Amino acid sequence: MTVEKLYDAAGFKTISKGDGKKEVKAIFCCDMLSIAMSKAPASGCWITVVSNMNTLAVATLTDVSCVVIAGGVAVGEDMKAKAETEGIALFTCEEPAFETALIVHDLMNA
């Protein structure tokens, strides 16, 4: 699956498009940044409720292909702007992390 498949996924809102052609190879849920830092798989879709600049720093350093802020947590304007300048694909989803992961999982296996 490529990132662009998430652009119009049910329940998803695109905050920053990033590179839609990037491959999503795995799904990873984690809310502790230093655990995500060592465990997030490269080219993964990282699902978290942690919504701040540091989330983006970890996303960049781990080379995940996209980030989904789950649980209806909002993304601030500064974070949206940063994701856009860094070219990070960033989404929000109203569903909690597990249900969000299921949506991505179903799309990956569709």
Added chain:
Amino acid sequence: MSEVKLSYTISGDDFTRAGEASGDVKSKLKVLGVAPDIVRKVSIALYEGEINMVIHAHGGTIDVTISEKEITMVLADHGPGIENVELAMQAGYSTASENVRALGFGAGMGLPNMKKYSDDMNIETRIGEGTTVTMKVFLQ
């Protein structure tokens, strides 16, 4: 490749900018053609050190030296120091405040990550004076 030196001053109270130095080092290493697995090791180790300086020590300085043989990272702060380094190195140990935990920090995995992703790590610390962490990642 001749020696390359990079220096950064890390502000102590700006969580939103934390990670910028590590990000910059990462992109410079890529440009220098350093192997991706080495770039990953350096980036992770440095980011954890950078964040620790911000959340535990009011900021500090980072000096990175890239030679043919190794990448050396020196992170120096004038924070409170670490009372028990052995304890601090344990996975899961954290004194992070509630405020900082709400931002996703405080798993107590930063120092273990630094140890894991660097090939050599040394911590010099004095209570009330500060901490200097030196990490090396070997290139050959």
